[in-house]
Amino acid sequence: MTEISPTDMLSAEQQAGTSQFLTFKLGAEEYGIDILKVQEIRSWEPVTTIPNTPDYVLGVVNLRGTIVPVMDLRRRFQLEQAEFHTTTVIIVVKIENEGHLRTVGMVADAVSEVYNVVGDAISETPDIGGAINVEFIRGLTTIDEKMIILLEIDALVNAGLLAELPSSP
């Protein structure tokens, strides 16, 4: 349960075009999200399912009295399923939707690192098709020889979770 206060992050580097990204793993792939969106990271706990929602909406959890929906990123990206175990985490993010801040949890295999990424180091995403729409990806970057996919988290959550979708997947 790491609380990250946004004010701590407003360093001089930030002003110089550097952003900090929290990265997490889904299988062999590593994804990054803007750390300012992250509210906290919780270990995996069982959820209460919500009937008649897409399969990647795992359900809801009780976050200190608030009902928070939890999205399975593996299913969202149509990756193969993994067992939930001790390193499985729920990354709780705050995203903007229709003028409101909404709190949403995302299940990832494990959290990895926090990286500083300079704006220039982010390259454009080639159109690859598939389950991840290009508009959900801010860009790609390389750190220590590995590629990190930087997600546009607001767009991803808005389109997958909060927008009306057909009730059967």
Place this chain on the structure above:
Amino acid sequence: MALDLNMSQFHDIFFEESIENLEVMEANLLSLDIARPEPEVINTVFRAAHSIKGGAGTFGFSDIADFTHVVETCFDEVREQKRALTRLMVDAVLESVDCLRYMIAQSKSGQDIDKDKVAGIRQKLIALPAATQSEATQQPTPSWHIYFHPHDYFLKTGNDPYRLFRELAELGEMQISGQLDRLPPLQGMDPELCYLSWHIQFSADVARGDIEEMFEWVDEDCELHIELGGERRQHADRRAGGRTGGRRADDMQLPTSAASGGQLPGQESNSIRVNTEKVDNLVNLVGELVITVSMLSRFASTNRRPVDREKLKQSVEQLERNTRDLQEQTLNIRMLPIDFVFQRLPRLVHDLSRSLGKQVELKLSGNATEIDKTVLEKIGDPLVHLIRNALDHGIETPAEREAAGKEKVGVIALESYHEGGNIVVQIRDDGAGIDPEAIRRKAIEKDLINVSDELTESQIHNLIFLPGFSTANEISGVSGRGVGADVVRSNIVELGGNVKVASQKGIGTTFSLYLPLTLAIMDGQLIRVGEDIFVISLLSIIESTQIDSSLVSAVAGKYEVYRYRDGYIPVIRLHEVFGVQGANTALDDGLLVIMDAGRRIGLLVDDILGQQQVVIKSLRTNFRQIESLAGATILGDGTVAMIIDLPGLLEFWLAENESANTPSAAAEIST
């Protein structure tokens, strides 16, 4: 910026107070005895109009101020006995109360006021035949409009606008509204400059020259327009607007949109006035709670000797009690007297009985019964509908009543009281009652029942709640315009309540609305389906029973119905609808909960668990509305359980049945 925000706060207060004042006016107007009006009542109406006018003038709502002025003048004359009260006048003033409501609503939402509409009603008021007691004193005083806009340096010349106004006031009655739009932020303000301008509504028996004379000394240092009569208003507004219009609009919009940041904009008012006693109670309770918590933490840090354990237990008990009280008090803050809805009804009865040519006395009791604000806002329409219904179909004409040996004046009694954990609102009339034969014929005609069906009288009465059943013999313009009792019922059921009807032909009809005390908390019944726990409203449960599968028949192979009492009710298998894995699917092993979801349905569940009060949390806060769910709640062990919305569930189930005629439908849902 700070100034703007404050102004908007004041605007809201003005709107709220004006609406309250209008209610006061309306209630008093309705209670007026035209022949022998009580001076105190006349005074109350006058004072209410006066404070609306004053407020409107202060905050620059000159349209409202102007209009109210006419109403006020009217009552002022009655007050001073220059004029006799007439039925025509009361009706016209009632109409202008409605008009003012409209004007306030428009101003509040920043929309334009339909000037023609307002002018029409205003004209009606002015044109009222002057049934004066002393004709001579009744002479219309000319009304002047003065726009006074001093130049910036006005104050430096040693002139004082206030002095001018004081002198004007000696000549006649006036209403001043200041234009604040040129006012700069405080830090940019030069105290020696004059930023203000004024619209003055001046009623005095003077010539133009007299007014001009007043301003003679400052003629060079200001912009001055003096006009007589009606057309000048738009003119002056255009002048003022031409210079500052755009900015002014911004000033009005900005604070409201900023203030509503976290909330959905809605028509319902977002503030409530709370009795200070309730707040004091809450403050005391929080104090108690803090003390208990500190006691607990002290014990928790000391060694656990047996004697301490006993104290710890006591402290925990106290904490539980305090927490429960605190919750109760907190909910109490949202409670308002039902009178807020009842207030609207005398006017309705007054207008309707006149237009229908019936004589009706409305008796209200239990006005102080408190109910949650959200429930309160939603029962207004159903109540209005039931009252209309009682007047239109229930109460007979005076002639019919006399023929039936009843009092000429019919009675509609409205009563509210607590019963168990609910609020009951009863609407009772002593009218013609429901004719069971007529209802039966109509239901057969509409294919709602079969000719051979044997129904008890109360079953027949309940037929009126079926969709597609309208009791009106003909469209009467009052009720029965296609909106029937079914809408009333579905509105109440949506709130988690219920409606019952009892009637005796020739004696009268009683509708009873059973309402939950609050929407934030619900008496829940926990049920289990597979591993999942759901909550259903305890209030909607008719009974729960072991299923005798021989009473279940299938329709079209899929749609199951259960023979219950005298009819068939659909069986909804919750595990199928919700796609729950590992649930019991055999009818004989499950339980059937028979519920009222607007109509009777049976829910197939695995088990019935405990009953508890649950706090309803919206799924929309962080997710979205799910059809068939009313929200979620947190159970004692910290896990989340879904709360089923019965009417939604029924609708969802019907839609599923319609779209999926294939037996694989269930499998599709559960993937």
